[in-house]
Amino acid sequence: MLGLSQIFPSFDKLIFSQLSTERVAPFLFRNIKIEDTTGYEETFKSITLVIQERRKIKFHYKQKTYNEVCPYRLINDHGWWYLAAVHNGTLKSFKVLNIGNVAVSNHQFALQPEIEKQVTDGCLKWVTDSPIEIVLRIDSTIAGHFRKTNILPSQQLLKDLDDGSLLVTSSITDQKQIIPILKYWLPDIEILSPAELKQSLLVVAQT
Template identity: 35%
Template sequence: MTDNAHDKLAERLAGTLLKLNRGDALDRDELAAEYGVSSRTIYRDMGRLGNVVECDAKGRYRMVAEYRGRLSPRDLENFARLVGVEDLFPRNSASFLLALLDTLGNSSFLVRGHHYEALKPHDPAFLQLDEAIRDQRLCTLNYADKRRTLAPYRLINSKGIWYLAATDAGTLKSFALSRISLLVVSDEAFEPDPTAQRQIDEDDDVWFSQEKTEVLLSVAPQVAYYFKRRKLLPLQQIDKELENGGLIVSSRISDQNQILPLVRYWIPHVRILEPGWLREALERDLRAFLA
């Protein structure tokens, strides 16, 4: 398939999907005339859209009611983030939609993601929590040998591991799903806290905390490319590019365990400059290991 054909396919799928999303019933022949293609081509397009599309008694295509009106650029971005491909596509929402839909048609992308844990989204606990989040109902469960009552907000996949973002006595925390047991969804409802919802959306990790510590690091020229190519540290920012090709990089963390394992991985090419207490903690760990 040529690049021009790729572009036309992506544009056609994007336009069709947006029409379906707003509730339109689409006639195959009318779509064929609009896009200047055959009726058979439209039939193949609908096949590419899979289970989100159904054909009614009059032969018109509609989006399945479960999805109708619910698709947004933010939804697509969340999906892309979940499967680890968000950085492959442009940030502009219209371009993002076209690029993401383009993957349905030409197989020009091959994405090798993380290794994932065995837990699947159709497991009973996952389904129970999904329902509790949608219905805004409290849950009781065992976690770290303690019975807890939580207000569940979101199921998050971070680096291939599923977590529950929930408030415990008003404090936002994350709980690994694989460590949750004896889950019971209560009939008691709770009122979501907008501040907690906003923090979940804005943080790029599952270490939730109102207090963030800024960490300053030096990155050697030998590995600078990897830190420029994508963000390897929590909330990473490149502060300065040095004349020798190295970098000064900053990161913002909620807990030292967010960053110490990463720095250890890149030793000796990455060093902690500030804060001093974090650099000393790393040095203590290294001395204990060598001893």
């Protein structure tokens, strides 16, 4: 069993003693692994507390400034920490490693149940200037799982095929976001495009 100090950046009793047990937990885990978090310990702490306090924040992310952001949850997805937050009315996912200069507002926001559901279902828009669009064929033996749940990042159902299989699309910013998921579902999932991702999966599958 992993210790908390290995999972959370700069884990200490003070930060956890400030968390309310009467509110929604600020953390969500998906296929937990360990990430080197030494570069953003203070950012992680600040965001953890504002999630509980339901306060809007402002921060810099990939050379852009994001104002009036409503932080919902910190998500550990395959070892990487992401902030699920609403910006300009859209639920987005920000990699915590790239968040800087966090400023906390005095203004609070009300949690929206439909947004909470999107967060737990993984319906997040990854913030990037150059998203990678992926098209996959899901075998009929596992297609039901993908119809019921958004297993892939920004998953969209494209078409039901005559043989019971399914065409889906996904949008990512980094191959690391999806390679472990695809490997888990092999050999019942096929990448139709892009070719680079298909080659990367073949290499990983052989290791």
